[in-house]
Amino acid sequence: MAQFVDWDLAAATAGALSKTGPAVSFEEATQVVSELRTLTDEAAVHVAAYTGLIAHTDVPPVRVVDRRDWARVNITGLQKVIGPLVSRLSGDREPSPFADAIGSRVTGVQAGTVLAYLSGRVLGQYEVFSGEPGQLLLNAPNIVEVERKIGADPRDFRLWVCLHEVTHRTQFTAVPWMRGYFLGEVQAFVDASQGGEHILERLRRGVATLSEALRDEESRVSMLDVVQTPAQRAVLDRLTALMTLLEGHAEFVMDGVGPEVIPTVESIRAKFNRRRESGNPLEKAVRRVLGIEVKMRQYAEGRKFVHGVVERVGMDGFNRIFESPLTLPRLEELGDPDAWVTRVHG
Structure with a gap:
């Protein structure tokens, strides 16, 4: 079967291009890892008390990683998802061995380049692709x-970061259908590309688009340029609504819990927001192409929506949003909490 990405080469490329982390001694590194694990447990207690959401499955312990480890974990997850999808969508048709080898190595370098960039930016992540129910990752070098x-x-x-990331873990472990729904939407996005250009070539072009933006600060392409069909845009609308909700909910929780348990939270929030908004032209171009600019807007828009709903119907009323995929907010409701409250609460 055709290999879409040379995953070993992607991992090697990500490792070679990942930036060196901040200088810390062995003792300092050990202390950081230990404290992040402790603070994750503390954050879990605060998040459960504030949201009323309780995990319905055993929660794997947090995994504290460095930048290369983060890239390797994400490569493993992507491999598990993309491999079966490519096999099914390509109908197991075999390209010429030469074309397959060249294409997979090129895409491997490009994927590794993208992951190397992201490995130096991401503070934490709830990784859902590798297995049920997912795993919380904290990127220690980036946090420091x-x-x-x-x-x-x-x-x-560190506690502030843990509050955000533990909220994401709670969303996927306290809501039994969340992971399956998210993976189903990702699969639907890929399925919707059938009927036109061959799926492998379209996916390769998407990875190449992202990789090129890392080297060209004049690039004006975006992820939407890779979306070709109306069916894909419909799926993207649902995924955008979901991710905006999840990010906004995490922001709302960290800002709700923070003042009670983090003495310097106001200073942290102000400084962190300024950092989010800053960046040189190349940095901003890359953020836009990789969807990071969209994600930054999701933080603000999603938090405003969650605040609006909780203000109207309380936290228990808000939690009805997690009853089923049918109670998730529609894209147009994110700017109109009253519309969601009317639809779900009558």
Whole structure:
């Protein structure tokens, strides 16, 4: 069967291109890892008390990683998802061995380049692709680097990050259908590309688009340029609504819990927001192409929606949003909490 990506080459490329983390001694690194694990457990107690959401499955312990480990975990997850999809969508048709080898190696380098960039940006992630129910990752070098750059109190900043990421873990472990729904929508997005250009070539062009943007600060392409069909746009609308909800909910929880348990939270939030908004032209171009700019807007728009719903019907009323996929907000409702409240609460 055709190999879409040379995954070993992607991992090697990501490892070679990943930036060196901040300088820390062995003792400091050990202390950071230990504290992040402790603060994750503390954050879980706060998030459960604030949201009323309780995990319905055994929750794997947090995995504290460095940048290369983060890239490797995501490569493993992507491999498990993309492999079967490519096999099914290509009908197991075999291209010429030469074309397959060249194409997979090119895409491997491009995918590794993208992951190397992201590995230096991501503070934490709930990784859902690798297996049920998913796993919480905390990227220790990035957390230390950011807390130093903004001059934050280390423990306060680390707990603040943990509150956000543990909320994501709670969303996927307290809502039994969430992971399956998300993976189903990702699969639907790929399925919707059938009928036109061959799926492998379209996916390769998408990866190439992202990789080229890392090298060309004049690039004006975006992820939407890769979307070709109306069916894909419909799926993208649902995924955008879901991700905006999940990010906004995590922001709402960290800002709701923060003032009670983090003495310097106001200073951290102000400095972190300024950092989010800053960046050189190349950095901003890459953010846009990789969807990071969209994600930053999702934080604000999603938080405003969650705040509006909780203000109207309380936290228990808001939690009806997790009853089923039918109670998730539609894209147009994200700017109109009253519309969601009327539809779901009558």
